Amino acid sequence: MTFAAPLWLAAAGVVAAMVVGLHLLSRRSPRTYRFPTARFIPDRPASAPAPATRPTDLLLLLLRVAAVLLLGAAFARPHIAPPHRLRTIVAIDRSRSAAAELDSAAVTAVRDADVVLAFDSVATTVTSGGEVPPASQGHGSLSVALIAAMRAAPRLAESGDSIELVIVSPFAMEEWDEATLAIRRSWAGSIRLVPMAGASPTVVEGGGLRAGGNDPVVASVALLQGGLPSGTRLIRTEVTAADSAWAREGGTLVYWPARDSTWPRKDGPATGVVAGGYAAVAPFAYRTELPTGRVVARWGDGAPAATERPLGAGCERDVGIPLPAAGDIALRPGMLRLVRQLTGACGGARADQPVTPGRLDSLRGTGGLLASSSVAGRERQRVAHAGLLAAAAVLLLLELVVRRDRGAA
Amino acid sequence: MPASSLREYGPLLDALAGLSWPARRPVGAGAAGSHPSRLRGMAADFTEYRPYRFGDDPRRLDWKLLARTDRAYLRLTDDNATRSTLLLVDASASLAFPEPSLSKWTQACRLAVGLAAVARNDGDPAGLVVAHEHHPVRLVPRARSGTIPEIARALGSLHPGGSARLSPALDQVRAGWRLVLISDFLGDEAALLPLVRQRIVAGAEVFAVQVVSEEELRPPPATRLAVDPEQPEVRHVLQADLLSAYAERFAAWRAELRSAWRHAGAEFTEVRAEEDAARAIRRIVAGVDGSP
Numbered sequence: 001m002t003f004a005a006p007l008w009l010a011a012a013g014v015v016a017a018m019v020v021g022l023h024l025l026s027r028r029s030p031r032t033y034r035f036p037t038a039r040f041i042p043d044r045p046a047s048a049p050a051p052a053t054r055p056t057d058l059l060l061l062l063l064r065v066a067a068v069l070l071l072g073a074a075f076a077r078p079h080i081a082p083p084h085r086l087r088t089i090v091a092i093d094r095s096r097s098a099a100a101e102l103d104s105a106a107v108t109a110v111r112d113a114d115v116v117l118a119f120d121s122v123a124t125t126v127t128s129g130g131e132v133p134p135a136s137q138g139h140g141s142l143s144v145a146l147i148a149a150m151r152a153a154p155r156l157a158e159s160g161d162s163i164e165l166v167i168v169s170p171f172a173m174e175e176w177d178e179a180t181l182a183i184r185r186s187w188a189g190s191i192r193l194v195p196m197a198g199a200s201p202t203v204v205e206g207g208g209l210r211a212g213g214n215d216p217v218v219a220s221v222a223l224l225q226g227g228l229p230s231g232t233r234l235i236r237t238e239v240t241a242a243d244s245a246w247a248r249e250g251g252t253l254v255y256w257p258a259r260d261s262t263w264p265r266k267d268g269p270a271t272g273v274v275a276g277g278y279a280a281v282a283p284f285a286y287r288t289e290l291p292t293g294r295v296v297a298r299w300g301d302g303a304p305a306a307t308e309r310p311l312g313a314g315c316e317r318d319v320g321i322p323l324p325a326a327g328d329i330a331l332r333p334g335m336l337r338l339v340r341q342l343t344g345a346c347g348g349a350r351a352d353q354p355v356t357p358g359r360l361d362s363l364r365g366t367g368g369l370l371a372s373s374s375v376a377g378r379e380r381q382r383v384a385h386a387g388l389l390a391a392a393a394v395l396l397l398l399e400l401v402v403r404r405d406r407g408a409a
Numbered sequence: 410m411p412a413s414s415l416r417e418y419g420p421l422l423d424a425l426a427g428l429s430w431p432a433r434r435p436v437g438a439g440a441a442g443s444h445p446s447r448l449r450g451m452a453a454d455f456t457e458y459r460p461y462r463f464g465d466d467p468r469r470l471d472w473k474l475l476a477r478t479d480r481a482y483l484r485l486t487d488d489n490a491t492r493s494t495l496l497l498v499d500a501s502a503s504l505a506f507p508e509p510s511l512s513k514w515t516q517a518c519r520l521a522v523g524l525a526a527v528a529r530n531d532g533d534p535a536g537l538v539v540a541h542e543h544h545p546v547r548l549v550p551r552a553r554s555g556t557i558p559e560i561a562r563a564l565g566s567l568h569p570g571g572s573a574r575l576s577p578a579l580d581q582v583r584a585g586w587r588l589v590l591i592s593d594f595l596g597d598e599a600a601l602l603p604l605v606r607q608r609i610v611a612g613a614e615v616f617a618v619q620v621v622s623e624e625e626l627r628p629p630p631a632t633r634l635a636v637d638p639e640q641p642e643v644r645h646v647l648q649a650d651l652l653s654a655y656a657e658r659f660a661a662w663r664a665e666l667r668s669a670w671r672h673a674g675a676e677f678t679e680v681r682a683e684e685d686a687a688r689a690i691r692r693i694v695a696g697v698d699g700s701p
Contacts, residue, residue: 031633031634032633032634032636033633033634033635033636033647034502034505034506034508034635034636034638035506035625035628035633035635035636035637035638035647036502036503036504036506036593036595036625036637036638036639037595037625037655037659038635038636038637038643038644038645038647039595039637039640039643039645040655040658040659040662041635041645041646041647041651041654041655041658042645042651042654042655042658043645044645044646044648044651
C-alpha cells in the first residue's frame with residue numbers, strides 16, 4: 001500500500017500523540033451534584049491539571065486515537081497497487097460494414113481478450129465463453145467502441161497494472177464521426193488496430209416498382225437519375241409473401257401504399273417532411289400511424305413519416321407520405337430528392353471506403369499502454385477515502401456516546 | 410414523594426391519636442379549649458374566693474355564701490382556651506434532596522400533617538403556610554374537621570423548588586398563636602430570627618423544626634462538584650479528604666443555629682429526614698431536641 005499524501009499520515013500521528021498526552025494530562029471537572037449544604041464545604045479549585053498516574057478511560061482514549069488516525073489515513077489517500085499483469089479489451093466491429101465471418105486475426109484477438117465488446121451503433125459485452133454476435137444491419141461507430149472500452153477499463157484495472165485496447169474493425173468511413181478523435185484522446189494509452197474484412201455488398205436481383213395506373217410515385221421514380229437502385233423493390237399496391245422473401249435475401253422492400261387505408265390516420269395535415277437531410281414542403285393531406293422501427297423520415301413536428309425494420313438480410317421500409325395524384329408535388333425537385341432517400345439501401349447510404357491512414361494513426365496513438373491507475377485508481381481511492389472517513393465518523397459518534405455514559409455514571 | 414391524600418397518612422395519624430400538645434404558657438382570650446388561660450372564667454373547677462369590689466360582675470357572686478355569712482365574695486375559677494397553630498413549611502429547592510427520593514420534603518410534609526393532627530387533637534385550629542417561590546399556599550387556622558385533609562392535599566400538590574423566603578410569611582402570625590417552622594434553615598435564616606423573636610415577645614409560641622438528611626450529614630465520598638440548588642454560584646468540590654472538615658463546619662453551624670433559636674425563646678428540634686415521623690413529632694411536642 002502506498003499513500004499519495006503521506007504527510008497527512010504523519011500529521012495524524014502527531015495529533016494522536018497529542019491526544020494521548022492530553023488524555024494523560026487532563027484537567028478534570030467533577031460531576032455536578034445538587035447539594036443544599038454546599039456552602040459548608042471548604043473551598044478548593046473546581047478543576048486542576050494533573051498528570052494521571054494511572055490512565056483512565058482507556059476506551060475513550062482508544063476511540064479518539066483511532067478516529068484521528070483514520071482521518072489522517074483518509075486524507076493521505078491510500079492506494080493499493082494492482083499486480084503486474086496486462087489486461088486486454090477487444091472491441092470487435094459487428095456493424096453492417098464488417099464481414100459476417102470473423103477472420104483469423106479477429107478470432108485470435110477475441111481468444112486472448114479479457115473483455116470482448118461487440119459494437120455497431122451500440123456496444124454489448126460478450127459474456128465469457130459466449131459467441132460473438134453476427135454482423136448486424138446497423139451503422140457502426142468507433143466512438144461507441146471507445147466509450148464502451150473506457151467504461152470496461154475500470155473493472156479490469158483492479159487485476160492488472162496496464163490495459164490494452166484492441167479494435168477489430170474494417171474501419172469504414174461511415175464508422176468515423178466528428179467525436180471520434182475527441183473521445184480517443186480520453187483513452188490515455190495506445191490502441192492496437194486490427195483490420196478485418198469489410199462486408200461484401202449483397203446484390204439482389206428482382207427490384208423494381210409495382211404500382212397502379214396514374215400513380216404520382218411512378219412519375220417521381222421516372223424522373224430519378226438512374227431510376228430505382230437495383231436492390232430496391234417499391235410497392236404501391238399490396239406486399240406479398242414473395243416480396244418479403246425477396247427482402248429476406250438482402251433486398252430493400254419499400255412499401256409506400258397508394259391507398260390511404262393501410263395504416264390508421266393521425267389528426268391534422270402536414271406541410272413538410274424530412275429524410276436524410278432533404279426536406280419536401282407541400283400540403284400533405286393526412287398523416288398515418290406507421291409500424292415501429294428505425295425512423296427514416298419525419299414530419300415537421302418530429303412524428304415518423306417512414307420507418308424501417310430489418311427483415312432477414314434486407315429490410316422492409318414503410319412510407320406513410322400521401323402523394324396526391326393531382327398537382328406537381330411528386331415532380332418537384334425536393335420531392336425527387338426525398339424519393340431518392342426513401343428508396344435507398346437498407347440503413348441509409350453506405351460509406352464503406354476505409355478511413356484515411358492519417359485518421360487511423362490518430363486513432364492508434366503513440367506511447368505505451370493504458371496504466372490501470374489512471375482509470376481505476378481514482379475510483380478506488382474515492383471509495384477508500386469515503387470508507388475511512390465514515391469509519392472515523394462512526395468512532396467519533398461512539399466516543400460521544402461513551403463520554404456521555406461516563407458523564408452520567 | 411409526599412402523599413397527596415389523607416389515606417396515605419393513615420399510619421402516621423393512627424400513631425399520633427390521643428397525643429396532646431399542651432401550651433407552654435397560659436393562653437390569652439379565646440374560644441373554650443384545652444389550654445389553661447391567663448383569664449379567670451366560668452369553668453366548674455373552683456380556684457379561690459375574692460372579696461367583691463365595685464364593678465365586678467354581680468353574676469359571679471357566691472350567693473349562698475352571702476346568705477350564710479352576709480359577706481360578698483366572688484367565686485373564681487380557671488378558664489381554658491384554644492391556641493391557633495400555624496405551620497410554616499419551607500418548600501425551597503434545598504428541600505428537594507436527596508434526589509430522587511426527596512426524603513427531606515417528604516419528611517417535612519409528614520411533620521406538618523402530623524403536627525396539625527396533634528393540634529386538632531386538642532381542639533386547636535390548625536393552618537398552613539407554604540413558602541414556595543411560584544405556588545405559595547395559605548390556609549387560615551381552622552378547627553373544622555376537614556382541615557387536616559386540606560393540608561395534606563395542599564402539600565401533596567407541591568414540588569419544592571426555587572428560593573422562597575420564610576420571613577414574609579411571619580406577618581400572618583398573630584400574638585398568642587403557636588408557630589411551627591419546618592425548614593432546613595438554609596435560606597433566609599438570618600433575616601428570620603429577629604422577626605421570630607418579635608413574635609415570641611408578642612406572646613407567640615414558636616417551634617423550629619430543622620429537617621436534615623443523612624446524606625447531608627455524611628455525604629458519599631465520591632468526588633463531585635457540589636452546587637447549592639438555591640444559589641448556583643455557590644460551587645465547591647466535594648472530595649473524600651474534605652468530608653471531615655465539611656462535617657465539622659456543618660455541625661458547628663447547626664449548633665450555632667440551635668443555640669440562637671433557643672436563645673430567642675423558641676423550641677428547636679432537629680429531625681432526620683429518614684427518621685420515623687411519629688417519633689419525631691412526639692419529640693417536637695415534648696420539646697426534646699434529641700440531636701447530638
